[in-house]
Amino acid sequence: MRNIDVLRFAIGAAAGSPLRTLLSMLAMSIGVAAVVVLTALGDGARRYVIDQFSSLGTNLVIVLPGRSATGGFSPANVVTQTPRDLTVDDARAVLRAPAVLRAAPVSVGNAELTVGGKLRATIIVGTVAGYLDMRRFELAQGSFLPEEDWSHGSPVMVIGGKVRRELFGAEPAIGRLVRAGDRRFRVIGVLATSGMGLGMNTDELAFVPVSIAQQMFNTNTLFRIIVEARHRDAIAAAKAQAQAIIKARHEGEEDVTVITQDAVLATFDRVLGTLTVGVAGIAAISLAVAGILVMNVMLVSVTQRTAEIGLLKALGGTQAAIRSAFLTEAALLSAFGALLGYALGLAGAAVLRYLYPTFPAYPPDWAVLAGLGTALATGLVFGVMPARRAARLDPVVALAKR
Amino acid sequence: MTSVNDALIDLSGVERVFHLGDSEVHALHELDLGIARGEYVAVMGPSGSGKSTLLNLVGLLDRPTAGRYLLEGRDVTTLSAEEQARVRSHRIGFVFQSFHLVPRLTAAENIALPMMLAGIAPKERATRVAQALKDYGLADRAHHRPEQLSGGQRQRVAIARATIMRPALILADEPTGNLDRATGEEVVRLLEELNARGVTLIIVTHDHALGARARRRVLMQDGAVLRDEVSAVIR
Numbered sequence: 325m326r327n328i329d330v331l332r333f334a335i336g337a338a339a340g341s342p343l344r345t346l347l348s349m350l351a352m353s354i355g356v357a358a359v360v361v362l363t364a365l366g367d368g369a370r371r372y373v374i375d376q377f378s379s380l381g382t383n384l385v386i387v388l389p390g391r392s393a394t395g396g397f398s399p400a401n402v403v404t405q406t407p408r409d410l411t412v413d414d415a416r417a418v419l420r421a422p423a424v425l426r427a428a429p430v431s432v433g434n435a436e437l438t439v440g441g442k443l444r445a446t447i448i449v450g451t452v453a454g455y456l457d458m459r460r461f462e463l464a465q466g467s468f469l470p471e472e473d474w475s476h477g478s479p480v481m482v483i484g485g486k487v488r489r490e491l492f493g494a495e496p497a498i499g500r501l502v503r504a505g506d507r508r509f510r511v512i513g514v515l516a517t518s519g520m521g522l523g524m525n526t527d528e529l530a531f532v533p534v535s536i537a538q539q540m541f542n543t544n545t546l547f548r549i550i551v552e553a554r555h556r557d558a559i560a561a562a563k564a565q566a567q568a569i570i571k572a573r574h575e576g577e578e579d580v581t582v583i584t585q586d587a588v589l590a591t592f593d594r595v596l597g598t599l600t601v602g603v604a605g606i607a608a609i610s611l612a613v614a615g616i617l618v619m620n621v622m623l624v625s626v627t628q629r630t631a632e633i634g635l636l637k638a639l640g641g642t643q644a645a646i647r648s649a650f651l652t653e654a655a656l657l658s659a660f661g662a663l664l665g666y667a668l669g670l671a672g673a674a675v676l677r678y679l680y681p682t683f684p685a686y687p688p689d690w691a692v693l694a695g696l697g698t699a700l701a702t703g704l705v706f707g708v709m710p711a712r713r714a715a716r717l718d719p720v721v722a723l724a725k726r
Numbered sequence: 727m728t729s730v731n732d733a734l735i736d737l738s739g740v741e742r743v744f745h746l747g748d749s750e751v752h753a754l755h756e757l758d759l760g761i762a763r764g765e766y767v768a769v770m771g772p773s774g775s776g777k778s779t780l781l782n783l784v785g786l787l788d789r790p791t792a793g794r795y796l797l798e799g800r801d802v803t804t805l806s807a808e809e810q811a812r813v814r815s816h817r818i819g820f821v822f823q824s825f826h827l828v829p830r831l832t833a834a835e836n837i838a839l840p841m842m843l844a845g846i847a848p849k850e851r852a853t854r855v856a857q858a859l860k861d862y863g864l865a866d867r868a869h870h871r872p873e874q875l876s877g878g879q880r881q882r883v884a885i886a887r888a889t890i891m892r893p894a895l896i897l898a899d900e901p902t903g904n905l906d907r908a909t910g911e912e913v914v915r916l917l918e919e920l921n922a923r924g925v926t927l928i929i930v931t932h933d934h935a936l937g938a939r940a941r942r943r944v945l946m947q948d949g950a951v952l953r954d955e956v957s958a959v960i961r
Contacts, residue, residue, distance in 0.1 A: 329845075336831065339830075634826075638787060642808045644808070720787050
């Protein structure tokens with residue numbers, strides 16, 4: 325039997341019972357669509373986080389107080405307590421490192437801002453002038469914190485777009501006085517609205533000089549020192565030098581953790597990549613179910629077409645020809661189901677992107693290939709049994725059936 | 727009787743035993759039968775006499791439990807399933823009582839089925855199908871499905887299909903059983919015309935009128951040949 329005839333015969337057989345064919349194709353397509361949509365979600369989450377991290381700025385090295393035993397980044401580092409404070413003087417010392425272009429101490433706390441009876445709880449970030457450029461923030465009005473002695477800051481404040489809207493409404497904010505706790509600050513700048521920045525929405529922050537923030541929160545230790553390397557290749561050197569300088573200043577004890585943005589990115593990439601694979605695995609179960617359904621459909625088809633199979637044998641059809649005809653039919657059901665599912669999945673991902681424009685829900689290529697491949701493979705594997713059963717039918721018994 | 731050299735079919739000492747539960751059923755028992763090229767044989771007998779089993783054995787759809795079967799001088803019982811399929815494809819044509827047309831295929835496609843299974847090129851197939859449709863008066867029914875055809879037309883499609891590979895032997899199992907007398911007459915005439923052109927024809931039937939038309943009648947009972955008679959009158 326010629327290959328083209330096998331194909332045509334299989335198409336004819338599949339088209340001969342449209343409902344059965346449609347149902348098994350539907351099952352297969354739901355499986356593939358599930359893989360495509362779920363991996364699009366997982367990979368979209370990964371890309372979203374990576375994009376957000378990248379928007380923090382480039383060539384950044386972050387110094388955290390406390391030491392994790394294993395090194396690298398883990399959420400535990402963020403809350404680890406240190407026996408020795410990470411101070412503004414440490415930040416100033418890091419500036420001496422040859423690979424370091426800029427450094428900014430960061431202190432963080434909560435305070436209530438009040439203006440003319442309006443009150444808003446806000447996260448106060450204490451930092452210095454250089455922070456603006458390191459984080460690539462844009463100003464909408466006024467100026468950022470002035471260049472001045474890090475230990476003696478002026479009582480000025482730069483606020484995020486949302487804080488400005490909620491405290492001042494349509495009134496001008498620049499030059500106005502804001503009360504935070506028992507202190508008063510003059511607003512000198514408003515940040516441009518930038519959207520989400522990894523959990524910390526800059527629109528809802530207020531920036532003050534680091535020395536004042538430390539007084540407000542009655543602490544000497546910093547939340548972070550953000551260090552910018554001179555260029556991409558200097559990141560490793562900047563990390564080593566910053567670590568060495570702080571170690572020397574802390575009586576030779578390594579009680580800080582220095583991480584690079586790359587390490588953070590790599591960790592998130594790995595975590596969310598694994599999540600995507602896991603989700604794809606769950607979706608693949610539906611493909612296996614679809615494969616079993618295709619097998620059922622083919623078995624029913626063999627039973628219903630017993631007389632036809634007997635006839636084909638009487639007319640000189642070999643076992644090989646009958647086997648390949650049924651196998652081809654199973655493969656066709658799987659292939660067209662898979663393609664239909666791929667189209668459905670892409671449509672689903674497109675709907676997701678339409679509903680959440682900032683979320684890059686594109687299915688990764690490997691998931692698409694794996695989904696289509698698994699669909700075809702399960703279709704073929706589960707098609708073998710019915711095809712063999714058809715080929716082995718006793719022609720006398722098969723012909724007698726009608 | 728015919729000489730051995732001339733024999734198309736030579737069965738000797740053929741047994742076919744079926745196992746039904748604990749009991750053994752001897753469908754064929756020590757059967758000897760020789761059929762020469764070009765013969766017209768009616769195999770007759772009551773139900774259960776073994777005539778269908780004989781037809782299945784001769785058509786290579788079934789294997790004897792014991793005994794020897796030479797087809798065109800060649801022992802075909804030892805052939806593999808695939809080799810037997812090839813013999814069926816090129817040497818044997820089947821006509822069934824219930825026509826056995828594939829319902830989703832048109833008349834032309836049903837006729838072309840044996841050629842498709844044999845791997846004959848589509849162009850050659852089209853020419854031969856067109857000729858067969860014309861020969862059997864089905865030219866205007868080429869693209870009809872079996873359900874759109876009358877019983878006589880269906881059996882004509884089945885005969886066209888059985889002859890499309892130009893076999894040496896046609897096996898017909900009650901070919902008129904599902905047809906009215908006039909239509910059955912017409913179908914038998916077609917088969918006899920084929921026989922007149924040299925094709926060996928074996929018809930299984932228990933219709934005596936039909937059996938009487940054959941030059942040779944093999945009467946079976948309990949799995950063996952009870953009587954084997956050749957008409958004196960040559961039509």
